[in-house]
Amino acid sequence: xxxxxxxxxxxxxxxxxxxxxxxxxxxxxxxxxxxxxxxxxxxxxxxxxxxxxxxxxxxxxxxxxxxxxxxxxxxxxxxxxxxxxxxxxxxxxxxxxxxxxxxxxxxxxxxxxxxxxxxxxxxxxxxxxxxxxxxxxxxxxxxxxxxxxxxxxxxxxxxxxxxxxxxxxxxxxxxxxxxxxxxxxxxxxxxxxxxxxxxxx
Amino acid sequence: xxxxxxxxxxxxxxxxxxxxxxxxxxxxxxxxxxxxxxxxxxxxxxxxxxxxxxxxxxxxxxxxxxxxxxxxxxxxxxxxxxxxxxxxxxxxxxxxxxxxxxxxxxxxxxxxxxxxxxxxxxxxxxxxxxxxxxxxxxxxxxxxxxxxxxxxxxxxxxxxxxxxxxxxxxxxxxxxxxxxxxxxxxxxxxxxxxxxxxxxx
DNA sequence: ACCTGAACACCGTTCAAGT
DNA sequence: ACCTGAACACCGTTCAAGT
Numbered sequence: 553x554x555x556x557x558x559x560x561x562x563x564x565x566x567x568x569x570x571x572x573x574x575x576x577x578x579x580x581x582x583x584x585x586x587x588x589x590x591x592x593x594x595x596x597x598x599x600x601x602x603x604x605x606x607x608x609x610x611x612x613x614x615x616x617x618x619x620x621x622x623x624x625x626x627x628x629x630x631x632x633x634x635x636x637x638x639x640x641x642x643x644x645x646x647x648x649x650x651x652x653x654x655x656x657x658x659x660x661x662x663x664x665x666x667x668x669x670x671x672x673x674x675x676x677x678x679x680x681x682x683x684x685x686x687x688x689x690x691x692x693x694x695x696x697x698x699x700x701x702x703x704x705x706x707x708x709x710x711x712x713x714x715x716x717x718x719x720x721x722x723x724x725x726x727x728x729x730x731x732x733x734x735x736x737x738x739x740x741x742x743x744x745x746x747x748x749x750x751x752x753x
Numbered sequence: 754x755x756x757x758x759x760x761x762x763x764x765x766x767x768x769x770x771x772x773x774x775x776x777x778x779x780x781x782x783x784x785x786x787x788x789x790x791x792x793x794x795x796x797x798x799x800x801x802x803x804x805x806x807x808x809x810x811x812x813x814x815x816x817x818x819x820x821x822x823x824x825x826x827x828x829x830x831x832x833x834x835x836x837x838x839x840x841x842x843x844x845x846x847x848x849x850x851x852x853x854x855x856x857x858x859x860x861x862x863x864x865x866x867x868x869x870x871x872x873x874x875x876x877x878x879x880x881x882x883x884x885x886x887x888x889x890x891x892x893x894x895x896x897x898x899x900x901x902x903x904x905x906x907x908x909x910x911x912x913x914x915x916x917x918x919x920x921x922x923x924x925x926x927x928x929x930x931x932x933x934x935x936x937x938x939x940x941x942x943x944x945x946x947x948x949x950x951x952x953x954x
Numbered sequence: 955a956c957c958t959g960a961a962c963a964c965c966g967t968t969c970a971a972g973t
Numbered sequence: 974a975c976c977t978g979a980a981c982a983c984c985g986t987t988c989a990a991g992t
Contacts, residue, residue, distance in 0.1 A: 570965060583967085584976055592966065639844065642886075643893040649910055652918065659917035669924050677896065678938050682879075684895075685843075685886025692844040694885075695878065709850055716860035717853065723870050737879050744941055772985060784986085785957055793985065 569636075571595075596640060597648065603637050604650035606630050609657060616661040617742050623658060624683045624738055631687035639688045655680070666749025675748070679741055686734055695730070770837075772796075797841060798849060804838050805851035807831050810858060817862040818943050824859060825884045825939055832888035840889045856881070867950025876949070880942055887935055896931070 571592055575582035589595040608626040610619035631638040641651075655676060662672045662679075689695050717724065772793055776783035790796040809827040811820035832839040856877060863873045863880075890896050918925065 571967085572965075581977060583969095583978085586967075587975060642843070642889055642895050643840065645894050645897040652910070652915055656915045656917045659921060663917065663920065669921055670927075672921060673925055674929075674934050674937070677890075677934070678883075678941075681886040681890055681938075682883060684890075685882040688843055689878075689882055689885075693846050694843050696846040709853070714853055714857045716857045716864065719864065720860060720870055720873060724874055726871075728875075733875050733878070736875070737882075740879075740945055744945070771983085773983085782958060784959080784988095787986075788956060 597644065599637055600640050600644055601648050601650040603630060603634050604641075604648065604654055606633070607654050609653075610661070612657075616664040617746070619657060619661040620679065620742060620745070621738055623654070624679070625734075627654075627683050628687045628690075628734060631691050635691035639692050642684055642688055662745065665745050666753040667745065668752045671748070675745060679745075682737060682741060686737065690730055695728075798845065800838055801841050801845055802849050802851040804831060804835050805842075805849065805855055807834070808855050810854075811862070813858075817865040818947070820858060820862040821880065821943060821946070822939055824855070825880070826935075828855075828884050829888045829891075829935060832892050836892035840893050843885055843889055863946065866946050867953050868946065869953050872949070876946060880946075883938060883942060887938065891931055896929075 571582040571585055574595070575585055585595065589598065607630050608622065610622040612619075614622070658676050658679065659672050662675050663669070667675050712718070772783040772786055775796070776786055786796065790799065808831050809823065811823040813820075815823070859877045859880065860873050863876050864870070868876050913919070
């Protein structure tokens with residue numbers, strides 16, 4: 553199976569939609585897709601691989617902090633570009649060749665930071681879990697699209713049932729700068745990694 | 754709509770399956786479910802709410818670190834109990850009453866830790882993103898079920914394409930203690946929160 | 955008030971048939 | 974070698990009908 557044959561790049565944005573819709577998108581009968589993929593799951597794996605290929609490889613000459621940060625920012629950008637496809641990453645094991653190609657520079661950066669070899673994989677999982685979790689929460693709606701309206705919803709509950717919400721008050725309804733919040737979390741993780749490297753080094 | 758009427762607790766484990774299957778599970782025609790829920794999405798929201806109700810409320814008398822840790826451990830336990838339903842949390846806005854009831858004690862703990870009011874929500878998102886991201890990665894397969902086999906898969910790529918993997922070698926194929934790794938991440942987050950509270954005075 | 959059964963417009967997938 | 978069309982066993986949902 554060649555996979556590259558049909559102009560399936562057009563379907564990158566969708567995913568999780570039907571074989572019939574994907575087929576229509578590339579001007580093919582849905583059944584023709586089975587010439588390239590064994591199943592819908594196979595097609596979805598390939599789609600996820602294509603999305604991963606758009607995560608930029610960090611410049612090997614840059615310091616390790618920048619390499620980790622660039623990779624994280626790149627992944628978040630890709631999530632916004634393919635909000636339907638990107639969340640599939642959380643439910644697919646990281647065995648695709650494309651996933652390993654994204655992870656490898658992270659391993660390299662963590663080693664350069666001084667993280668001991670036996671702990672590199674754990675740190676990569678912590679780092680990627682933050683990046684993926686944050687990006688998926690953004691694009692698939694957990695963070696809400698502007699958390700406006702939490703106040704109204706709060707009023708439906710009995711007063712006093714959410715004491716901390718009540719104490720915080722209107723500060724909860726302020727708009728959020730998601731990019732700034734992502735950068736903050738990123739900076740904190742990088743500081744933790746640096747500290748881990750210093751301790752071990 | 755009463756929702757509680759039918760014995761729908763039996764369906765807690767499934768979710769993401771069909772209305773027909775859920776109906777069969779509770780001994781009802783699928784169409785009868787529309788007497789309780791306006792749509793499948795509605796039913797899924799209710800199911801997520803029920804799952805959230807099983808996340809234990811932390812003991813208000815405990816120190817704030819323990820309250821955050823207990824809530825996080827409880828959420829992870831619930832994820833393992835309902836691996837099919839739990840991942841829905843990442844794609845649903847946190848507006849369900851049950852979600853706010855889980856979040857409220859976290860807000861309270863963060864305030865007691867000394868986090869300034871304007872930053873409490875951001876820290877709660879960072880904390881919950883780690884907990885949800887980790888738990889969902891575990892139960893929906895991103896971490897792989899035992900990462901055995903990465904070596905074989907690596908050999909399919911050209912040698913030298915994954916230099917960091919090559920340098921780390923067999924340490925990548927060791928079994929992982931997920932609970933210990935979760936606890937480590939948790940401890941690090943709590944340390945960061947403590948530091949944030951200390952800085953703010 | 956609560957449930958059923960048939961029906962509608964969809965799914966993923968198989969398979970025999972076309973060129 | 975590559976694609977099609979009909980068909981199968983499913984979906985969520987509507988609606989008229991039953992008790």
